[in-house]
Amino acid sequence: MGTFFHRHRGATPYLLLAPGVLWLAIFFLIPLAFLGYESLQSGLFPSFEFTWQFSNFSDGIRDYHEQFIRSFVYAGIATAACLLLAYPLVYWIAFRAGPWRNLFLLFIVAPFFVTYLVRTIAWLNILADQGPVVSILRDLHILGPDGRLLATTFAVVSGITYNFFPFMALPIYVSLEQMDQRLLEAAKDLYASPTQAFIRVTLPLSAPGIVAGTLLTFIPAAGDFINAALLGTPNQAMIGNVIQSKFLESLDYPSAAALSFILMGLILVSLLVYARIVGSERLTG
Amino acid sequence: MNPRLTRQELLRRGAAGSALLAFPSLLAACGGGGGGSDTGEVNDVLNFSNWELYIDTPKTRKVAGLTGPTTLEQFTTKTGIKVNYFEDINSNSEYFATVQGRLRQGDGIGRDIIVSTDNDRFLGDYISNGWAQKLDKDLIPNISNLIAAQASPPFDPNREYSLPWFSGMDGIAWNTELTGPVTSVTQLLEDPKLKGKVGVWNSMGDTLGLVMLENGDDPAKVTDESFDRAIAVIQKAQDAGQIRRFYGNDYAQPLATGDLAASMAWSGDILNLGDPKVQWGIAEKGGIIWTDNMIIPTGGSVPTASTYMNFVYDPQIAAELSLGANYISSVTGVKDEASKLNPDAASNTLAFPTDDMLAQMHQNDPTMFANPEYTKKWLAVQGK
Amino acid sequence: MTTIAASPPRARRSVAARTWAFVKRHALMVYALLVVAYLMLPIAVVILFSFNKPAGKFNYVWEEFTFDNWVNWNSVLGIQDAIITSLKVGLLATVVATALGTLMAMAIVRHHFVGRGATNVLVFLPMSTPEIVLGASLLTLFLNTSSIFQLGFITIFIAHVMFIVSFVVVTVKARLIGFDRHLEEAAMDLGANEATTFRKVTLPLIAPAMLAAALLGFALSIDDFVITYFNAGGTQTFPIFVWGIARVAVPPQVNVVASAIFIVAIAFALTNVFWEYRSAKRTRGAT
Numbered sequence: 032m033g034t035f036f037h038r039h040r041g042a043t044p045y046l047l048l049a050p051g052v053l054w055l056a057i058f059f060l061i062p063l064a065f066l067g068y069e070s071l072q073s074g075l076f077p078s079f080e081f082t083w084q085f086s087n088f089s090d091g092i093r094d095y096h097e098q099f100i101r102s103f104v105y106a107g108i109a110t111a112a113c114l115l116l117a118y119p120l121v122y123w124i125a126f127r128a129g130p131w132r133n134l135f136l137l138f139i140v141a142p143f144f145v146t147y148l149v150r151t152i153a154w155l156n157i158l159a160d161q162g163p164v165v166s167i168l169r170d171l172h173i174l175g176p177d178g179r180l181l182a183t184t185f186a187v188v189s190g191i192t193y194n195f196f197p198f199m200a201l202p203i204y205v206s207l208e209q210m211d212q213r214l215l216e217a218a219k220d221l222y223a224s225p226t227q228a229f230i231r232v233t234l235p236l237s238a239p240g241i242v243a244g245t246l247l248t249f250i251p252a253a254g255d256f257i258n259a260a261l262l263g264t265p266n267q268a269m270i271g272n273v274i275q276s277k278f279l280e281s282l283d284y285p286s287a288a289a290l291s292f293i294l295m296g297l298i299l300v301s302l303l304v305y306a307r308i309v310g311s312e313r314l315t316g
Numbered sequence: 317m318n319p320r321l322t323r324q325e326l327l328r329r330g331a332a333g334s335a336l337l338a339f340p341s342l343l344a345a346c347g348g349g350g351g352g353s354d355t356g357e358v359n360d361v362l363n364f365s366n367w368e369l370y371i372d373t374p375k376t377r378k379v380a381g382l383t384g385p386t387t388l389e390q391f392t393t394k395t396g397i398k399v400n401y402f403e404d405i406n407s408n409s410e411y412f413a414t415v416q417g418r419l420r421q422g423d424g425i426g427r428d429i430i431v432s433t434d435n436d437r438f439l440g441d442y443i444s445n446g447w448a449q450k451l452d453k454d455l456i457p458n459i460s461n462l463i464a465a466q467a468s469p470p471f472d473p474n475r476e477y478s479l480p481w482f483s484g485m486d487g488i489a490w491n492t493e494l495t496g497p498v499t500s501v502t503q504l505l506e507d508p509k510l511k512g513k514v515g516v517w518n519s520m521g522d523t524l525g526l527v528m529l530e531n532g533d534d535p536a537k538v539t540d541e542s543f544d545r546a547i548a549v550i551q552k553a554q555d556a557g558q559i560r561r562f563y564g565n566d567y568a569q570p571l572a573t574g575d576l577a578a579s580m581a582w583s584g585d586i587l588n589l590g591d592p593k594v595q596w597g598i599a600e601k602g603g604i605i606w607t608d609n610m611i612i613p614t615g616g617s618v619p620t621a622s623t624y625m626n627f628v629y630d631p632q633i634a635a636e637l638s639l640g641a642n643y644i645s646s647v648t649g650v651k652d653e654a655s656k657l658n659p660d661a662a663s664n665t666l667a668f669p670t671d672d673m674l675a676q677m678h679q680n681d682p683t684m685f686a687n688p689e690y691t692k693k694w695l696a697v698q699g700k
Numbered sequence: 701m702t703t704i705a706a707s708p709p710r711a712r713r714s715v716a717a718r719t720w721a722f723v724k725r726h727a728l729m730v731y732a733l734l735v736v737a738y739l740m741l742p743i744a745v746v747i748l749f750s751f752n753k754p755a756g757k758f759n760y761v762w763e764e765f766t767f768d769n770w771v772n773w774n775s776v777l778g779i780q781d782a783i784i785t786s787l788k789v790g791l792l793a794t795v796v797a798t799a800l801g802t803l804m805a806m807a808i809v810r811h812h813f814v815g816r817g818a819t820n821v822l823v824f825l826p827m828s829t830p831e832i833v834l835g836a837s838l839l840t841l842f843l844n845t846s847s848i849f850q851l852g853f854i855t856i857f858i859a860h861v862m863f864i865v866s867f868v869v870v871t872v873k874a875r876l877i878g879f880d881r882h883l884e885e886a887a888m889d890l891g892a893n894e895a896t897t898f899r900k901v902t903l904p905l906i907a908p909a910m911l912a913a914a915l916l917g918f919a920l921s922i923d924d925f926v927i928t929y930f931n932a933g934g935t936q937t938f939p940i941f942v943w944g945i946a947r948v949a950v951p952p953q954v955n956v957v958a959s960a961i962f963i964v965a966i967a968f969a970l971t972n973v974f975w976e977y978r979s980a981k982r983t984r985g986a987t
Contacts, residue, residue: 043811044807044813045807047803047804047807048807048819050799050800051800051865051869052804054861055826055862058838058858059822059826059838062834062837062838062841063825063837065837065840076441077416077420077445116735116738119728120731120736123728123729123731127728127729130977133969133972133973134966134972135732135736136969137915137969138736138739138740139739140915140916140919141739141743141965141966142739142740142742143919143922143923144919144922144923144958144962144965145743145746145958145962146923146925146939146942146954147923148942149746149950149955149958150742150743150746152759152760152950153741153743153746155569155570155573155575156573156745156749157741157742159570159573159574159575160574161574161575177512179512181570181575182561193739196739197916198916201871201912201915201916202870202871205871205874205875205908205909205912205913206874208909209875209879209905209908236878239877242874243874244874246824247827247867247870250824250827251827253828254830256830256831261566263561264561264699265554265562265697265698265699265700266699267699268698272699272700274833275832276695276698276700278413278832278833278836279407279412279413280409280691280695281688281691281695282437282441283688287832287833288833291829291830294828295825295829298824299821299824299828302824365934367947367948368945368947368948369757369945369947369949373777375775375776403777403944403945404932404944405944406940406943406944406946413930414929414930417840417843423846426933426934565946565947568760569758569760572758572761573760584948585948588756588757588758589755589757589760590755590757591756591761
């Protein structure tokens, strides 16, 4: 009877999948196929021709490996920062916030209701060279007398971190919220210290959330362009910026398409490596 | 009137002549391009896409001391044509990217008039790909009010496809609390006192145009050597840490908050900033003037659009537009009309430049923008 | 001799020990509040500047305090339509994407079927694709099917569901992995069929995850610019409006609208807090 959910082959999974997969198939895969076709074209706008131009891919790697690497490094740092910042917060929300939890969940997501541009203008105000934050940091000699926070790698990575924070926080919350408190009580009964209980019980049980949050943060962050565009200098250009300019300014659609596929490929490879590390059941259940 | 511009016009006409010869073959290669357009009839609706806050509104009219209905409303009253006004252009490149697919297929985009800037590749692309329809000049007698300097631009030597909407000037702005006046591009890019607090644009025409003028080269006739010279100057300043960032139009905030001591800046932005501690001036060796042009895309109604263009080339209407939006008009007599309506505002040289100022202005060479080598080098300087 | 661990009598603990215990107990909360403060810092500035009266058209530097912007919040042409469109698309797309995504998550986690790996890859692909090419290639699809899809609200809605679904799937999956099936089995043992079990047992248990996913989805939708811009025709959502106007001005009304959404949402959440408080009290009173 309970086995109905586990082993019933047949149509159920396909029925459940159908609407979503159909939506993605039509509105994502078909455009993606067109993108693939474009990636093997050559020529100048507007007369592109399909010529099996695989050199678009090799040229892309050759010319922009620096930006690719930088994107993954920035995304990685931002993901780690999000994890460290978010976990204690959502732990508190899940276990200690009581009736206030939904309010705090809203606080996590609220920055998105204020458009990206508007909150970036606010950050540009807060972190301005002559603003309070930089002044304090200069007084504390954390920053040199000419030091600045904006137009730096720090600014770009911080921007990515701030922007993707909810994507890390909410999945972890989802995982923690469902945890059975009695397991913690059992651990305490067995003489575990709070730290031990956390490490041996809570952390592993929240692992699916951590994995989900890591993916939801890292993957889109790698392709991000807007933070580097508004907060960075040429030294911080990410692959997203390259693709953006290839598409909009150079009108080099084949190159832009090829670079996008390389990015997707690299992300999928990272996923495989990650799945191997954490164990693929954590990824897929 | 404007001696320098006239000389340049002559030079350009030479170049334009050869370009004209190329035009018919270009159009033939594109198969004629333009899809089904008008039936010769004026419609009762005009669909007009423009940049945001680029026209007079009740609020801006009040601030400018103008009474009465907006120019769009006046147009409807006069001609009976209703205007659907879309403010959906926020970037030449992004707008182009969203419409090029339809235009390539020969389809219309649901607009009779769109606006694109002349110092980027896209305006030229619309015209050279056959995606802009010819104006019906019989319906635009006011075209005679177009100022001489704009009569024969390189991308449209006979003004067959486009007419200016507003212009802006490229110059240098500085924060008076952080530095004295910054009067030359060299000072901007090399003065060690400004290190790390200098802004330049991320658009090729504007930044390299000013640098070329500083180098003594003509931005209206770009050669490989003059381009490389200009790139080298920017690269040097970037490597030395002089340039803080390459900006779009977002340099206004850092100038106001003091993150930038000085920056290449558009006259309109500084006017709109309204901050007395941010001053603007034309660089010693001259500035670049850019112009947003109206064109009629494929599928647009030529008679309806032409009727509207004629309306806005009336000096009185042009004055109201200029006062209401704070940008530079290309219609003769606009300054006199504006003085009648609001003498104070009309004396603001950022919106109503003097002949002296205009004499220092130059235009970009449109062949520079679509050159893939140049684009590649320019993007490389920005890390892209 | 061993003693069972027990806390020493209160009176004998030193001040230091008591302070340390206090700090340990509240450290987490303090930390949490600090992180929330960090998250809210720009929002505070946005709300503050909504009361600003800027000298020019840009709202960058504080000038003076005024209520004008709140009174005349929709005096900037287009802002009202833009925010209403954003909210409509957001709610609609979130509801649909949450439904589709939850179904997909259930299929992936609970069933072993042919194509499971491929489905997982399919879920991750939209997230890995840069927005600009995602938006532009979707536009190409719409252009080639222009008889069915007219650019406008519908195409924005379709695009939003498309890129939100993946986030919903991954978030709900995190809940379903580790879901205690025994509860469902117990329900079935007690005579419920699959549908009833789903409705009365499964759904309430995964509801918090669906809510979290929906929050995430709504946030994605209301803040999206690039994909929306490419597929909007001339329709304006709030981000499109803001990006468009920013070339020339950043009027305080933009801050007003943004702050208003935030405040309304917080108000909803506060009523929810109040509600939970009351029902908690009631259940305590009933026992």
